[in-house]
Amino acid sequence: MMSSIFDHTLASAREALRSRKISAVELVDAHIDAIERLDDGLNSFITRTPEQARLAAKEADALLAKGEGGSLCGLPIGIKDLFATEGVRTTAASKILGNFVPPYESTVTANLKRDGAISLGKLNLDEFAMGSTNLTSAFGGVENPWKRRDSDAKLVPGGSSGGSAAAVAAGLVLGATGTDTGGSIRQPAAFCGIAGIKPTYGRCSRFGTIAFASSLDQAGPMARTLQDCAILLESMAGFDPKDSTSVNRPVPHYEAALGRGVKGLKVGIPKEYRIDGLPAEIEAIWQQGINWLKEAGAEVVDISLPHTKYGLPAYYIAALAEASSNLARYDGVRFGERVSGASLDALYEATRAAGFGDEVKRRILLGTYVLSSGYYDAYYLRAQKVRTLLQRDFLKAYETVDVILAPTAPSGAFAWDEKPTDPVQVYLNDVFTVPASMAGVPALSVPAGLDGRGVPLGLQLIGRFFDEETLLAAGSVLEQAASFTHRPTIHAGVSA
């Protein structure tokens, strides 16, 4: 088979650019062309920025020709449309920010730009990152480039970073930024057969990332391999005085951790993650992961995270409370869409009625309820106490194990029309990802295989605070053992 420009990973493209086997202009043009060919269908981009990208590619080639340029010089990526990008429309996939053009740049995207990455545009997501399907976007749902073997039904890419996952999986970009509040990087990564890392809370700056639930939101990389994720994370991470929750500690050379292996590493298997009704295929891929780590020399230990069951309900209270507060700023006065009213209150009510979608409104109303007088102690305060218990579960587990292995999601990608109508059923998608978010510990998802219908499944590793390196070492072992080389039906490298 002839090799194509779309066979490149971010890492191999970086080498090809540095050795001048390809130019940044060629690489960027090929990806812009792929977006034009495929994305009217996939809908992974909300805003495309080909002109800016072509200009940046020329500048990158000039630097590369001199042997200069940062660690990501000339590499085409996509940015989740939750990161403010100076001069480029930033919508959070909401009507209320439909024409918002930030006059400033988020720290994470500024870091990627500093290192020479080239953005091809802003990627679709669930409105304000609220969802697990990418169907709540005001700019339309995203199609997962994967299809079941036996059907042409459109599958969801997962969410909220569904546009990021779909664009990476389809080969439209070499990597993308995501954000993860309760699983929004890991679950779509698993659904689309790519890798994604939710770093430790405080590792990447939240400055300029549109807030959903501030005590949980964390930016991270999504790409086809863990090496690519490591390269991106090293650029994205770092202390930022503009974020009071940013932690000031050095950023390691993450790529170096990939080859460490797992000999002697203790891997915990939490018994509470064996939930009732877990599909046999998920159980099987989890067991496969256990065997792979054992064969590579890890010691597997059964552990207990006793409050796991309460992770989801506590998460929804905490996240919705913070969301209702964060989204109070969208009032139609200082920025965003406005719907006029006879009084100031009427203006607010009309603006927010027209500007927010159903899922966002429901979350604002519930968040308002759990914070309201008379219910605060019963709901919000209790949820915060349960959150302490969830974090203690992890801290206790890490006294005996180095890393925890679990499935990423309780199923593979499902079809658009199979999305449950009961919100609680939708929330259950996040059952395995939410506990790490609540504790603030880092976690990643890596593609591990296909289910019986040909749809990817992911495995999740959860680590100690700021120990993304051990996650990468163990994840790399899984990645190599799985040797996941399958490609989705819709891919830039497949000629029409």
Add this chain to the structure above:
Amino acid sequence: MSLDAKTVAKMARLARVGLSDEQVHTYQKEMQGIIGWVDQLNEVDVTDVPPMIGTGLAQPRLRDDQVTDGNCRDEVLSNAPDREGPFYTVPKVVE
């Protein structure tokens, strides 16, 4: 705990989200379902457990009392849906 339509309407009012009667009815059913589901948290013994406020990883820090940003009035105003000169406009608030 039961969450009636009156409470949903009150939350919508507090959150300044305009809802039709029909929407109040729909949200009431959904919110009741979600609240019924989160009530399982009452099973957890939280005696003497402090609430978790953030992850506790970032230490509060001080910086020099200096202006580090600002002087960007036009940028700040650049996304205003309606303005008069350097002012945002709103409906008349005081008669």
